[in-house]
Amino acid sequence: MARTGKSTAISHVGKLRANNQDSAYAGKHLFVVADGMGGHAGGDVASAIAIKRIAEADRPYSTIEEAEFALQSALLAANTLIAETVFDHAELTGMGTTVSGIIRVGDKVALAHIGDSRIYRLRDGELDQLSTDHTFVQRLVDSGRITQEEASVHPRRNVLMRVLGDIDSAPEVDTTVLSTAVGDVWLMCSDGLSSYVSDDKIRTIMKANSNPRDAANRLVKESLDHGAPDNVTVVVVSIGEDQFSGSLPPQIVGSAALPLTYEAEIARKALRLPTLLLHPLKSTLQEDSHFEPESEEYLDELMLEHRRRAIRHKVSWLIAIVLMLGAIAIALILGYRWTQTHYFIGANGDTVAIYQGVQQDLGPIKLSSVYQQTSISMESLPEYTRSTVTDTINANDLDHAREILQRIEELSR
Ligand code: CA
Numbered sequence: 001m002a003r004t005g006k007s008t009a010i011s012h013v014g015k016l017r018a019n020n021q022d023s024a025y026a027g028k029h030l031f032v033v034a035d036g037m038g039g040h041a042g043g044d045v046a047s048a049i050a051i052k053r054i055a056e057a058d059r060p061y062s063t064i065e066e067a068e069f070a071l072q073s074a075l076l077a078a079n080t081l082i083a084e085t086v087f088d089h090a091e092l093t094g095m096g097t098t099v100s101g102i103i104r105v106g107d108k109v110a111l112a113h114i115g116d117s118r119i120y121r122l123r124d125g126e127l128d129q130l131s132t133d134h135t136f137v138q139r140l141v142d143s144g145r146i147t148q149e150e151a152s153v154h155p156r157r158n159v160l161m162r163v164l165g166d167i168d169s170a171p172e173v174d175t176t177v178l179s180t181a182v183g184d185v186w187l188m189c190s191d192g193l194s195s196y197v198s199d200d201k202i203r204t205i206m207k208a209n210s211n212p213r214d215a216a217n218r219l220v221k222e223s224l225d226h227g228a229p230d231n232v233t234v235v236v237v238s239i240g241e242d243q244f245s246g247s248l249p250p251q252i253v254g255s256a257a258l259p260l261t262y263e264a265e266i267a268r269k270a271l272r273l274p275t276l277l278l279h280p281l282k283s284t285l286q287e288d289s290h291f292e293p294e295s296e297e298y299l300d301e302l303m304l305e306h307r308r309r310a311i312r313h314k315v316s317w318l319i320a321i322v323l324m325l326g327a328i329a330i331a332l333i334l335g336y337r338w339t340q341t342h343y344f345i346g347a348n349g350d351t352v353a354i355y356q357g358v359q360q361d362l363g364p365i366k367l368s369s370v371y372q373q374t375s376i377s378m379e380s381l382p383e384y385t386r387s388t389v390t391d392t393i394n395a396n397d398l399d400h401a402r403e404i405l406q407r408i409e410e411l412s413r
Pocket residue numbers: 035190191192230231289
């Protein structure tokens with residue numbers, strides 16, 4: 001029996017956001033995810049426009065080159081449509097969206113990608129990320145300035161360098177053609193998944209769930225288990241011998257599944273307020289992603305900011321170390337001073353002496369010294385007194401030490 005391809009698209013608003021700005025489409029030949037920008041008004045509008053327009057490219061193609069061109073053209077057409085919408089609705093100025101999608105033709109897949117949503121392929125148990133994030137931090141990683149781990153916690157990790165929107169009339173879309181085989185599983189997802197669930201975990205879940213619906217559900221659940229501060233969207237496609245999921249009607253999820261509305265932001269803000277009050281810390285931690293034009297000046301500015309942060313980081317470490325060493329030195333000085341307020345009687349060779357300090361030594365550091373030498377010889381003392389002096393006698397203070405000394409003197413012969 002021929003192995004049938006299957007696909008599933010799921011979009012979840014997440015645990016902190018009031019609206020879903022992600023959209024996705026899983027059709028017969030085309031599978032695509034879009035993540036509208038939350039930092040601007042109309043992120044949900046932008047992703048919905050993009051997905052609805054790009055879905056028109058879901059049809060059979062005779063060659064993969066034709067499919068690649070159609071997909072790229074669909075993304076550029078969506079870009080134009082977003083710009084036209086902004087022209088008619090000025091309040092949506094600055095809205096934008098990421099898009100990551102694939103079209104399959106036989107044993108080839110055409111990919112088109114812009115922004116920081118991702119395309120992965122699971123093959124023989126190995127997961128490969130086949131898209132490159134168009135983010136500022138990815139630039140830093142590519143140029144060897146920071147590691148992938150540092151990028152994942154960088155305060156500017158949400159800054160996108162490329163998106164579809166109303167800023168650039170001809171945005172640079174990455175396109176490529178890759179091989180695929182029966183048994184491959186493709187995943188398109190928004191950063192609401194990839195920022196909170198590790199590649200390793202994604203691989204484990206996809207390997208363990210051969211049914212795309214189970215895999216998609218488990219992936220979204222995993223992000224929710226991590227708090228899902230952002231919208232989470234996944235499209236999972238398993239490659240069969242047929243041309244994908246011919247038996248299923250195309251699926252549209254997220255904001256593209258709702259009628260397009262351009263309602264004022266005020267209504268949304270009112271909705272968002274209780275969420276912020278309930279999760280003040282989490283909400284401030286999860287910054288909305290936003291787009292910055294890819295100008296050299298802006299990049300330089302970000303690089304400068306990154307360098308300053310690195311220097312600040314080093315300086316704060318240095319200050320912390322100096323303060324710590326200072327605190328240790330002060331503790332040692334105070335400790336030493338405290339020992340020097342103590343006195344005891346002991347033997348200094350053959351004679352009795354008053355010592356200042358404490359009997360214990362700190363490694364090579366002696367914490368006591370002879371304070372007052374006497375002419376009372378140890379020999380002249382009764383045996384019991386002599387051994388007591390040898391063991392040392394603690395005094396409360398100097399006067400007390402002198403009293404003890406006087407009594408010892410009276411006992412000497
Ligand atoms: Ca997002």
